[in-house]
Amino acid sequence: MTNSNAFSSTNWADVPATFLHLERQLSAYRGSQTARVYAALRDAILEGALVSGTQLPPTRTLAEWLRVARHAVVGAYESLQGDGLVVARVGAGSFVAPGLRQSQAATPSAPQVLPGSLANPLRAFALGMPMVDKAFQQRLAAAVRRHMLGDDLAVLGYGDPRGSASLRAMIAHELKQSRGVHCAPEQIVITTGTQQALRLCAQALMQPGQLAWVEDPGYGAAQRTLSAAGLRTQPAAVDAQGIAALASPQGLGAAQAIYVTPSHQFPTGSVMSLPRRLALLEWAHRHGAWILEDDYDSEFRYRGPPLTALAGLDRSQRVIYIGGFSKSAYPALRLAYAVFPLPALEAVLAARSTFDRFVPTMLELAMADLMADGSLAQHLRRVRGECRRGRDLLVRVLTQSSQGLLTATAPDQGTHLLAWLPQGTTADAARRIRDASGLALVLLSETRQVHSADDREAFVLGFAGFALKDIEEAAGLLGRTTADQLGQSLSDTPPRPERKRKT
Numbered sequence: 001m002t003n004s005n006a007f008s009s010t011n012w013a014d015v016p017a018t019f020l021h022l023e024r025q026l027s028a029y030r031g032s033q034t035a036r037v038y039a040a041l042r043d044a045i046l047e048g049a050l051v052s053g054t055q056l057p058p059t060r061t062l063a064e065w066l067r068v069a070r071h072a073v074v075g076a077y078e079s080l081q082g083d084g085l086v087v088a089r090v091g092a093g094s095f096v097a098p099g100l101r102q103s104q105a106a107t108p109s110a111p112q113v114l115p116g117s118l119a120n121p122l123r124a125f126a127l128g129m130p131m132v133d134k135a136f137q138q139r140l141a142a143a144v145r146r147h148m149l150g151d152d153l154a155v156l157g158y159g160d161p162r163g164s165a166s167l168r169a170m171i172a173h174e175l176k177q178s179r180g181v182h183c184a185p186e187q188i189v190i191t192t193g194t195q196q197a198l199r200l201c202a203q204a205l206m207q208p209g210q211l212a213w214v215e216d217p218g219y220g221a222a223q224r225t226l227s228a229a230g231l232r233t234q235p236a237a238v239d240a241q242g243i244a245a246l247a248s249p250q251g252l253g254a255a256q257a258i259y260v261t262p263s264h265q266f267p268t269g270s271v272m273s274l275p276r277r278l279a280l281l282e283w284a285h286r287h288g289a290w291i292l293e294d295d296y297d298s299e300f301r302y303r304g305p306p307l308t309a310l311a312g313l314d315r316s317q318r319v320i321y322i323g324g325f326s327k328s329a330y331p332a333l334r335l336a337y338a339v340f341p342l343p344a345l346e347a348v349l350a351a352r353s354t355f356d357r358f359v360p361t362m363l364e365l366a367m368a369d370l371m372a373d374g375s376l377a378q379h380l381r382r383v384r385g386e387c388r389r390g391r392d393l394l395v396r397v398l399t400q401s402s403q404g405l406l407t408a409t410a411p412d413q414g415t416h417l418l419a420w421l422p423q424g425t426t427a428d429a430a431r432r433i434r435d436a437s438g439l440a441l442v443l444l445s446e447t448r449q450v451h452s453a454d455d456r457e458a459f460v461l462g463f464a465g466f467a468l469k470d471i472e473e474a475a476g477l478l479g480r481t482t483a484d485q486l487g488q489s490l491s492d493t494p495p496r497p498e499r500k501r502k503t
Contacts, residue, residue, distance in 0.1 A: 018049055019057070019065045026066060030177060033072035035305050038079045042180050045085050045096055046312055056086065056094040075304075083308045084274025099278055101315045123440035124474030127416055129465025130330045131386065136370075136379040140329075143366035155361055161352045163190025163337070164364035170371040171323075171337055178305065179298060180312030181321055183339045189348060192334040192359050194294055195225045197322045201257070202229035204351035205290055205344055210256040215243070217447040219266045222259050222294065231256070235449040238265055242272030246279040257290040258283075263298055263307045264413045267447050267460045277310055284318035290344075291319045299328045299380055300464075302388050303412040317341035325367065327415060327464075328380055333363055383464075387415055390463040390471050397472055401479025405486055406459075415464035418444065419478075421457045422486070429485065430457050437481040439474055 022040045029036040044050045056062070059077065063070040077094055080086035088094050147155050162168060168185035175181040191197040206212070208230030214223045216235030223233050236252065237244045242262060245252040252258075260280070262272035272280075284291050291310065298306040311321035324336030340348050358364075370376045395408045398419055408419045421430060427445045434441040444458040445451065459478070463471060 018044070019062065021049075023066045026068070031305075033068045034075035034079075037066060037068055037072050038076035038305055039177060039180075041076055041080060042083070042085060042308055042312075043176075045080075045100070046180055046308070047182075050096050052096050052098045052100045054096045055092075056096070058093065079304045082304060084277070085308065097274060099275075100313070101278075101281070123438070124466055124470055125459070125461040125463070125478075126440035127442060127460065127462040128326065128331055129462060130332070131383040131465045133379050133383060136329075136375060136382075139370055139375045140366055143369045144362050146369075147362045147365045155365065159358045159361050161349050161358055162186070162188065163358050164361060164368060166368040167364040167371075168337075170368050174371065175309075175321070175323075175339070179295070179321075180308040181339060182312070183321075187339050187342065187345060189338050189340060189352065190359050190364060191324075191336045191338060192356070193326070193336045194296065194322055194324060195221055196356070197336055197338040198222055198225045198259070198292060199229055200338065200348060200351055201290065201292060201320055202226055202231055203355075204347040206231060206256050211254075213243075213252065213255050213258040214449075215260060215265065216449045217267055217444060218259070218449075219261065219294070220447060222292075223449070226257075226259065237450070238268060238270065240268075240270050242270065242276035243280065246276045246283070251279075252283050254287045255289055257292055259292045259294065260310070261294045261296065262310045263295055264411075266294075266296065267416065267418065267442075267444060269411045269414060269416075269418065271307065272310070277313060280310070281314060281316065281318065285316040289318065293319050293321050295321060295323045297327045297414045298323070300384055300387060300415055301413045302384070302391075302410075307413075311339065314341075317343055320344070328376065329367070333367070335359060335363060335367060387464050390466060390468060391417065393468055394461065394463050394471050394475050397475035398479050401476045402482045403479075405482050406479060408461075416460055416462045418458040419461055421459070421482070423456055425457045425486070427457055430459070433478075433482050433485045434459075436485060437478050439478055441478075 022044060025040050026036045029039045031039075041050070050056075056077070057065070059070050059073040063073045066073070077086060077088075081088060081094075085097050085100070086094050087097050165185060167190060168188040171188055172183050172185045175183060189197075189200070191200065202212075202225075206229075210231055212226050212231045212233050213236040214226065214233050215238050217238065218235075227233050234255070236258065241247070242265070243252060243258075243260065258280070260272070262277060264271065280291060283289065291314075293310045295309055298309075301307075309321060311319040318341065320341070321339040322336065325333055326336065329335070367376070391410050394417070395410050398406045398408050405422055406419045408417055411417050427443060430443050430445070434443070440462075442460040444460060445455065447460065448455065466474075
């Protein structure tokens, strides 16, 4: 045990009881020791059991209390630091981050349900490609067939407007385990994709003409969906830490909603910092605005566990969390979901019943089965490994074949990356490279609403769903084409006339 004088900033009498409780809770979490210790500490922080400013025990001491290996505690501390939930001070130790608005999370009561109630996808580097896994496809097909031929007639009829109860229960459990989001299954509504979830939010919770901020650069389909629903959309510039305006004295102006991808910004891949997350939550609380959090690829985390969702930090019930199975399974299933705060749910269910009852029940039940028996988790482990290998190969071949003109870094998350062109390369030059290569390339400038002469151009490259040999071949083609086109552009540039020296 460690001398209590080392923890003068905490109530030492309460510390052993707090961590003994954590030790008893570890078995409730899945995964390695590191993953379980991380999840238990994360929940203790988010639920207020470990308040802001609390000094955490040394790794050796906590490992003894929790009866785990020391490296598990070290890894958990590192992941919590990555989330911004813990800060390390040289010579002092690790502390729960300051400024967190914490409270004991109450289990939501079940609300009353209202009555009745871009490019050719087959070409390399296309975004959103499905990953073929025959074993998983066979299990999914068997599960659908089992429910279709079963004796439960309710499966063949009209269902709950929120979707299958079994799938919602599995999603609620998974979100608590992996993303730090505490919700009841009754708060989850199954949709046919992210865009339908956004349309549902706009129809139920907003009025035509109201303002919604959207990230810039960002996901164009989200901006178009909100605009089509009658909202005025305004671009909010994004930097390496998230919404840039949140760091300025002027802040972010009032609006009814904001659409964000905080855990892995699309398309830049940046992670919204904790200060920006807290500022965004405070902004939403102050203006009574909705935060539409799109967590589109959290399953594809290659280094450490998935980051804590913005919804996991929300204590004002202003975040609507949106996720789905397009990346983890297949886009064609059209299975997504949104987690609504209780104050929003009644209006959402009323809107849902007017234009769409529910997604296909048999698919929902089949997916719930595959989540329950571990088939989906096994599938994810398999395809995540394939994506990691494709990512690394893509970065290596691009760098070599382009003679260093394209620069790319392997991302810690996601199924796409940015291949940066040299500073000063124009969008026209990038389009010429795309046309010459014949590849499915999206330009970073095509995801922007506001353009500046200082913006650097890049290719947004999807690396999921392609065989390694196809990635290698396409990366080599893109690299060589870039070198040829940019070299030709340089050779076509007329030389500057020499100035005559004065004599």
